[in-house]
Amino acid sequence: MPPFAARFATLPEYPLAKIPQKKRELIERGVDVIDLGAGDADLAPPPAALERMSRAIHEPALSRYGFGMGLVAYREAVSAWMQTRFGVQFNPMTEIVPLLGSKEGISHLALAYMEPGAVGIIPEPGYNSYQGGTLLASGEPYRYALRPRTDFLVDLDEIPDDVLRRTRILYLNYPNNPTAAIAPRDYLERVVRVCRERDILLVYDNAYSELAFDGYVPPSIFEIDGARDVAIEFHSLSKTYNMTGWRCGWAVARPEIAGTLAKVKSFVDTGQFMAVQAAGVAALESWASFVPGNVAVFKERRDAAVTAFRAAGFECDVPCATMYLWIKLPDGVLSAEFADRLLDEQGVVVMAGSAFGQGGEGFFRISFITTPARIAEAAARAGRLLGEMAGVGAA
Numbered sequence: 396m397p398p399f400a401a402r403f404a405t406l407p408e409y410p411l412a413k414i415p416q417k418k419r420e421l422i423e424r425g426v427d428v429i430d431l432g433a434g435d436a437d438l439a440p441p442p443a444a445l446e447r448m449s450r451a452i453h454e455p456a457l458s459r460y461g462f463g464m465g466l467v468a469y470r471e472a473v474s475a476w477m478q479t480r481f482g483v484q485f486n487p488m489t490e491i492v493p494l495l496g497s498k499e500g501i502s503h504l505a506l507a508y509m510e511p512g513a514v515g516i517i518p519e520p521g522y523n524s525y526q527g528g529t530l531l532a533s534g535e536p537y538r539y540a541l542r543p544r545t546d547f548l549v550d551l552d553e554i555p556d557d558v559l560r561r562t563r564i565l566y567l568n569y570p571n572n573p574t575a576a577i578a579p580r581d582y583l584e585r586v587v588r589v590c591r592e593r594d595i596l597l598v599y600d601n602a603y604s605e606l607a608f609d610g611y612v613p614p615s616i617f618e619i620d621g622a623r624d625v626a627i628e629f630h631s632l633s634k635t636y637n638m639t640g641w642r643c644g645w646a647v648a649r650p651e652i653a654g655t656l657a658k659v660k661s662f663v664d665t666g667q668f669m670a671v672q673a674a675g676v677a678a679l680e681s682w683a684s685f686v687p688g689n690v691a692v693f694k695e696r697r698d699a700a701v702t703a704f705r706a707a708g709f710e711c712d713v714p715c716a717t718m719y720l721w722i723k724l725p726d727g728v729l730s731a732e733f734a735d736r737l738l739d740e741q742g743v744v745v746m747a748g749s750a751f752g753q754g755g756e757g758f759f760r761i762s763f764i765t766t767p768a769r770i771a772e773a774a775a776r777a778g779r780l781l782g783e784m785a786g787v788g789a790a
């Protein structure tokens with residue numbers, strides 16, 4: 396075998412990689428496993444998307460290569476959705492890039508901007524594709540620890556000038572996975588100002604824009620003045636419409652930036668299965684009839700999770716967005732050890748904070764991907780382990 400490229404050798408283990416196998420082994424041994432790991436809910440996609448998909452697979456035209464263009468109706472539906480939801484206008488043909496899930500777009504974009512010496516600012520804990528994309532493109536990650544001290548926001552004033560001068564991409568994701576933090580508007584205005592001054596591309600990952608509670612309405616970065624000059628925003632059908640496996644998302648940016656991503660992709664994929672895009676149109680058009688009810692289900696789960704984990708002895712804030720609870724561990728309890736033991740001894744899958752980068756140490760994440768009753772059962776089991784590891788919580 397030839398040696399690996401240096402960039403490959405820098406890739407860490409992907410956090411979710413080992414869990415499915417481990418989970419299978421436990422289930423085969425008869426363990427009642429409760430999975431609160433991946434952000435992958437057990438809920439159904441919109442009926443309109445299912446119905447459209449079942450017809451679309453019988454339409455031969457949709458089985459051909461989509462190429463970068465894909466289904467024009469999908470581009471138009473995305474453009475209309477951005478207009479209705481955020482009041483921002485984007486040209487369907489030149490400013491929208493259909494994606495096979497937002498993850499591939501986020502990762503591939505780095506290939507256009509990164510090279511040795513170029514920096515990507517990576518919030519940690521954070522979604523692993525920011526780091527993965529940067530490393531695979533031979534860029535240099537600058538890891539910024541998201542901690543309660545800054546309300547889990549990246550404070551650009553704390554980043555050394557020498558790093559900012561070499562920075563090509565700043566990755567931001569609010570509502571945030573895994574901390575569930577949100578970004579105030581004046582914070583986003585400051586970020587856009589710095590990116591304009593420093594000529595930094597702002598990659599704004601808005602995968603959770605629709606999963607918000609208690610009256611909070613997450614913005615698009617493009618609601619901020621000047622953002623069009625510097626930002627590209629990523630969206631996904633995965634969380635909003637319970638369509639994780641369908642691999643359907645989009646990026647939106649001014650033509651020069653959108654075209655850059657589209658060019659990279661033209662050498663990587665030959666477009667998406669257009670039946671998925673046809674179903675995506677149906678999903679996007681079903682926002683009003685589907686999303687509020689779906690969010691209500693997540694809110695019920697959130698409330699159950701907060702109540703149950705607090706009762707089990709844990710500390711957590713009440714998140715006003717995302718499908719996650721970011722739960723503090725007592726000092727001295729390492730998150731990876733806690734998560735490993737919770738799975739091995741109690742049959743509960745959670746994500747160790749350190750799986751999202753060292754900045755996530757001291758916390759773990761649960762996802763609202765099962766029923767309130769199962770979440771409560773998981774919390775009780777986690778509380779038992781906490782009692783053993785830290786001498787607190789439910790006995």
Ligand SMILES: Cc1ncc(COP(=O)(O)O)c(C=O)c1O
Nearest residue numbers: 496497498522572602631633644
């Ligand atoms: C913050 C964030 N961005 C992007 C994604 C990718 O979503 P998808 O590739 O399914 O569109 C996820 C999925 O977990 C995520 O949490």
